[in-house]
């Protein structure tokens with residue numbers, strides 16, 4: 001996870017101090033890219049303990065098309081609680097747009113089902129995109145999507161299965177709290193899709209817009225930057241699952257996750 005630590009260090013040293021919506025204040029850099037080779041191990045930050053269970057359940061919750069925190073709470077995941085209304089609703093956020101994007105003529109588009117169909121039938125397509133940035137519905141969302149748009153790419157291999165890569169555009173990136181979750185979440189999604197479409201995992205490419213460290217995370221970042229990264233864990237998926245929507249938490253196993261101790265930090269709401 002050198003790429004992540006390099007970005008943290010870069011923003012810590014060269015970021016511009018900038019006010020933000022939450023009133024917290026940030027150090028910020030505009031535009032950055034990181035690449036993670038998924039064959040080199042699963043890209044989960046090791047220089048602090050990251051709550052893997054929250055990442056896996058959040059992704060399964062997106063894939064269900066769910067936008068109510070009830071499912072997350074049932075599984076002990078609290079990361080979206082601050083944004084939910086009294087009935088646990090977040091409005092038409094990620095899950096809704098991924099699985100049920102409403103069209104002008106009253107239909108709903110299941111972008112994930114369409115993506116799987118295209119990956120299987122038309123892997124050379126340059127249109128393998130999913131967008132959560134539904135301009136007409138942003139005002140109804142608890143928070144406009146941060147991980148807004150992602151694209152897949154299939155590279156043929158001389159021998160063995162083709163490799164599936166994913167690139168994400170993240171418009172706004174809380175480097176200390178959000179980004180370790182976002183990298184792991186899309187790496188997991190890429191591996192789930194690779195399995196059900198018969199590809200080998202390729203790369204995850206993270207592209208960020210406003211990349212920031214909140215001013216009340218500076219001590220935590222400095223502590224993290226004193227730590228040496230550890231060998232990456234491995235992801236093991238139940239090989240019998242061939243339907244993306246059939247994946248359950250029990251089918252997803254993270255092996256050999258060695259990490260430094262957790263570092264607590266307040267989330268800016």
Ligand SMILES: Nc1nc(=O)c2c([nH]1)NC[C@@H]1CN(c3ccc(C(=O)N[C@@H](CCC(=O)O)C(=O)O)cc3)CN21
Nearest residue numbers: 051054078079080174177178179181263264267268269
């Ligand atoms: N300011 C901000 N940063 C974010 O990363 C973020 C938002 N807001 N709003 C929406 C979602 C919610 N996400 C979150 C929210 C909280 C944590 C967090 O507090 N993480 C702690 C504890 C993890 C846990 O207990 O599950 C951490 O140490 O990683 C992480 C991601 C990512 N998003």
Ligand SMILES: O=c1ccn([C@H]2C[C@H](O)[C@@H](COP(=O)(O)O)O2)c(=O)[nH]1
Nearest residue numbers: 021144146147172173174178179182
């Ligand atoms: O998956 C996520 C969700 C949110 N964030 C961060 C990025 C910002 O710090 C806030 C959102 O505030 P905006 O004013 O809407 O940009 O949440 C993240 O890093 N990852």
